[in-house]
Amino acid sequence: MVVGARWAGLSISKTADLLGFSRTTISRVYREWYEKEKISSERQLCGRKCLVDVRGQRRMGRLVRDDRKATVTQITTRYNQGMQNTISERTTRRTLKQMGYSSRRPHRVPLLSAKNRKQRLQFAQAHQNWTIEDWKSIAWSDESRFLLRHSDGRVRIWRKEHESMDPSCLVSTVQAGGGGVMVWGIFSWHTLGPLVPIEHHLNATAYLSIVADHVHPFMTTVYPSSDGYFQQDNAPCHKAQIISDWFLEHDNEFTLLKWPPQSPDLNPIEHLWDVVEREIRIMDVQPTNLQQLRDAIMSTWTKISEECFQHLVESMPRRIKAVLKAKGGPTRY
Numbered sequence: 430m431v432v433g434a435r436w437a438g439l440s441i442s443k444t445a446d447l448l449g450f451s452r453t454t455i456s457r458v459y460r461e462w463y464e465k466e467k468i469s470s471e472r473q474l475c476g477r478k479c480l481v482d483v484r485g486q487r488r489m490g491r492l493v494r495d496d497r498k499a500t501v502t503q504i505t506t507r508y509n510q511g512m513q514n515t516i517s518e519r520t521t522r523r524t525l526k527q528m529g530y531s532s533r534r535p536h537r538v539p540l541l542s543a544k545n546r547k548q549r550l551q552f553a554q555a556h557q558n559w560t561i562e563d564w565k566s567i568a569w570s571d572e573s574r575f576l577l578r579h580s581d582g583r584v585r586i587w588r589k590e591h592e593s594m595d596p597s598c599l600v601s602t603v604q605a606g607g608g609g610v611m612v613w614g615i616f617s618w619h620t621l622g623p624l625v626p627i628e629h630h631l632n633a634t635a636y637l638s639i640v641a642d643h644v645h646p647f648m649t650t651v652y653p654s655s656d657g658y659f660q661q662d663n664a665p666c667h668k669a670q671i672i673s674d675w676f677l678e679h680d681n682e683f684t685l686l687k688w689p690p691q692s693p694d695l696n697p698i699e700h701l702w703d704v705v706e707r708e709i710r711i712m713d714v715q716p717t718n719l720q721q722l723r724d725a726i727m728s729t730w731t732k733i734s735e736e737c738f739q740h741l742v743e744s745m746p747r748r749i750k751a752v753l754k755a756k757g758g759p760t761r762y
Contacts, residue, residue, distance in 0.1 A: 431458045480516050481524045489524060497535075501525075538759035539691040550757030552689040553749045564745040565618040567658045567686060568648060572631060573702040575709070576609040577722050610723045613639055614730065615647055616698060617657075618742040622647050624730040626723055633669030640675060648683040658686040662696070694760045695748050697741035704737065705729045 434444040441459075445452045461467040481489065485508075492499065492507050499507070501518050504525075509515040516524075525531075541549070556563075611631065615622035623643050627635065648657050659676075661667045676685045693699050708729045709716070716722035751760035 431455055432462050435459050480514055480520055486524065486528055489521070490528060493525070493530060536759075536761065539693065541691055541757075541759060545690045546757035548757075549689040549692055549695075549752055552687075552692075552695075553752040553757070557749055557753060559746070559749070561743050561746065564742050566652065566656055567660055567742075568615055568617040568622070568644075568651065568683075569660050569696060569698045569742075570613065570615040570622075570644070571662060571696060571698045571702075572611060572613045572627065572664075574609045574611045575706065575722060575726055577716060577719060608719055610719055610726060612726060612730075613643075614698060614701065615644065616701065616738050617651055618739050619651050621730070621733055621735075621738055624727055626727075631664075631666055633666045633671055636666045636669075637671055637675060640672065645679065645682075652683060655682050657683040659683055660686045660688055660696070662688055662692070663690045695745075695752065697738075697744065697748075700741050701730075701733060701738060704733060708732075 430448055431444060431450075434447060435441075435455075439447065441452050441455050445455045448455070489504065489508055492504050496503070501522050505516060505518045505521040508521065611627040613625045613627055613631075625639055625643055629635070644659060648659055651657060666672070689695070705726055709722075709725050712725065716725050748760065752758075754760075
């Protein structure tokens with residue numbers, strides 16, 4: 430650009446104003462081109478040559494992919510095996526950063542067997558052409574447990590060396606989270622259903638009461654044309670014979686959706702549990718006993734907006750595509 434401007438007849442001052450450089454820079458660049466035919470800066474050639482070239486980055490990338498849990502020390506040791514020019518851990522850390530790698534906490538996902546992956550993939554394939562209108566015909570259900578004392582293992586504090594046992598630097602723990610409240614809920618695109626507290630262990634008999642007292646009226650009210658689907662996971666109490674017999678007796682009123690095992694990422698109600706959990710944890714006055722916790726859960730559930738749960742149902746096509754892309758494996762949903 431400097432040479433072109435000068436050839437066009439612009440003075441050094443006008444060229445400097447046009448390109449935003451000093452007159453000295455314009456003069457030097459034009460002189461070096463005129464005398465030495467120099468057309469680029471040699472600054473990139475300065476400094477020590479990088480010990481890890483493109484080939485070395487490919488080697489390091491293979492080491493990371495072979496063992497995602499390897500430490501920087503382990504990666505460095507394995508990289509230096511058989512290499513004439515060895516590198517330090519600092520070089521390894523810098524190279525990994527340049528390659529786009531960073532240390533992260535892994536996502537926690539259910540353990541999937543080959544059989545489970547196959548069934549998840551089959552479910553996704555069978556429903557990959559479903560539209561949002563199709564997904565609106567499903568009523569989603571699940572159980573969840575909320576702890577009175579929520580423990581976050583990622584909490585960090587600032588303290589000096591001698592302050593390790595200072596009361597302000599301690600995090601109290603309670604066995605089993607201080608107890609908790611289990612609830613069962615149901616919703617569809619059309620409406621948010623009831624939330625039912627579960628007083629004791631949920632067995633087949635208790636679940637039969639929930640199905641008869643809450644699922645049946647919900648399905649017949651929301652889907653009066655008997656075109657609705659009811660979703661439940663594969664918990665043992667859901668698969669009991671008395672439950673299967675009950676659904677068989679009412680198969681003319683709604684259809685029981687065949688659900689793949691280990692698939693919380695496909696169930697949008699899981700996100701509603703997260704909404705309830707977050708809202709409770711930001712309350713100005715935190716629950717101090719199980720009754721207060723139960724009241725807070727019930728109150729928060731009723732305040733979930735229609736936009737929130739409808740958006741979750743509308744996300745189902747994307748969830749199905751994610752499972753197809755993962756070939757039945759776990760997804761980020």
